[in-house]
Amino acid sequence: MRLLIVTSQFPIAGEPNRGRPIHQTVRALSELADVRVLSPIATYPRHALGQWAAPRSYLFRAADPSHAVPGCDVRYLDYPALPLVSRPFNGWLCGRALHAPLREFAPDVVLSYWLYPDAFGAMRAARRAGLPLVVGARGSDLRVRDAVSKRLTRPVLHAARRILVVSEDLGRVAVRDYAADPARIRAIPNGCDASIFHPQDRAEARAALGLDADAEWVVYVGRLVPEKGLRELLDAAAALAPQRPRLRIALVGEGPMRAELDSRIAADSALRVTMPGAQGPQEVARWMAASDLVTLPSYSEGHPNVLVEALACGRPVVATPVGGIPEVVDADCGLLVPARDPVALADGLRQALDRQWDDAALARRFSRGWDAVAADTLRACEEALAEHRAGPR
Template identity: 50%
Template sequence: MSRIALVTPILPVPHDLARGRYIHETARALSRLAEVRVFFPQVRYPRLPGLAPRSFLQGEVGAGFSLDGIDVEAYAYPGFPGVSRASNGYVGARALLPRLRAFGADLVLAYWLYPDGFAALRAARLLGLPCVVGARGSDIHMRSGLSAHLTRRTLAGADAVLTVSQAMRVAAIERFGASPGKVHTIVNGIDTGVFYPRDRTAMRAKLGVADDARLVTYVGRFVEAKGLRELLEAFAAMAEADPALALALVGDGVMQVRLMEMIAGHGLQDRVYMPGGLEPVGVAEWICASDVLTLPSWSEGYPNVVVEAVACGCPAVVSDVGGAREIVNADNGLLVQPRDPAALRAALEDALSRQWDHAAMAAAMGRGWGDVAVETLAVCEGALAAHASATHAAAPA
């Protein structure tokens, strides 16, 4: 059985339960097929006013951190927001190296291209190990300057590259020069034991939502790039003409206080639910209570919450970015241009007025995390075999 060191900075943590759910599911399913240890690097930033990261909730878990179904080792290394961007990959590699050596890994699999994929690749090479890197979304779609350069180096050096959508595969090849032969698309799965249709009336009664409400739900991080300003602008305009309209914002993030201020500014406090970051079962209950799920992001990889919504029989209004059009079709939702509140409003109103075949859309979504694990392991085993062959060929006669 292969010993795989899975390196990722994105996992669910107590202060951000929504972060990295899909990597956790992949790691858990892969652990049933191989010996996997998940290495969870965290950059330890100085706690000074004005220096908190702008895109995620700051916090650190200790060495005793655990997650269901995986062997995880958390650790931290020092950094400084913005300033240490160029060095994080090198410092991260030094922190990772002794841990890989102690585990006795056969292969390193890293999710998140820079700095963590770069660090994993550097440490793997120092140990003579093959390395597979996986891109998840903004780590390839939202890169410029130095970050883009270091991302390009990571993709060029890896033995294989995983993307979660065909759109990301094209970006890796055309924008970052990755070799087409080593880029593999492995679409995410869902937990079919959690995301399935539930009785909407029962869910609304449980969650305290009026049975006659027209409920639009967003699930994700509270950051500007998720299109939350545009969503609130569209919702405020719709709410003026529709007293039954309600909005649920399920998640947490650095933008929470600002969102609450914007909601209060529009006088919509009584029409917006904010239940916080939830475990998957809680997310599924809110989706099943909804008329429409929306994800008006500026950028996405393969937006799994959209798959989860459709699997629950809930139509989706989604920005036409990344791999969204690989999920959304005329039978399960609508695509809309990002950063356009008027277009978002029109699409939401259209979706709310349609008669959808909820059972049919749910029945079309059956890909599980076991499928993802099997395909991921196949790429890893291919990289292992190629590495072994190259090492043997390079050995002196």
């Protein structure tokens, strides 16, 4: 099968960990099919129009067309955009950029991750070429907040022959909020690379990172954005500090909250927080190994790979019962606390730090590799192709 992947959530120059679960899936798919990735990136006229023309919800980086991604045939495309102003048209602009390279590759199936604008553009390009469309939702692209993106996501889900979601919860959201056909939904949870994420000696990991060997380390891994509950995490850490002077927090990642977090940490001497920035998978695994627990106090999630990887490293987790998190975390491997509640989060962290955990038992919970994810994904694409060849719905 010739499979064209369309997604902006893919590694780019300066952000090599972007879209890591999709990258892992594509690498494994490339062993099973002839795969090419088209990564459409919105281009903002920052230099011509000033800083106001750059998106503020994430750290914008322009794509480098020459950037290579190991194990993947990827081509980066750009299309013009303005924050908020062009949002209703970004799907059309994205689709226009896809037409020519899609014809050149001549795929059997188009698979697009990220519903708007990526999958909307892929829908238009696939329809023009007479090809079946499969779409993959990651979480926040289904739980969209703005009315424009939500309205333009609906036709994508109705046009797709198959809808791939990373959790059963997201499948229910697609049916409830978009009237998607349940028969076309396939839940394909993320995998985990056991060659990277596995139990390691905590003392050795702390020594390698130069961390205090006797401290209680709570590690967060992800984007530095408010929706991840980072303000609540610092509030909880400040509340625990008088009783737990050895408590340390590590925020591993980058994002638009960096300056705010720096300011908060500088202003509160009780907070002992380390921010090493974005890290590659090997380094993330070392931070997890160095931790006493990993936390993810998000407001919303799909199927957070960071929790799967933490457990694979033999570390318990404290998270919130949102999205697909309860499909990953139960009382045997962590604690779930209400979102947006720093008091409950502080209590959950305290309980988890005081409890004795069986590292080996935690690590045995997940053994699903990316080859299994790729096989399930290819099977869904084959279903879509067979249905397409059988004729109209």
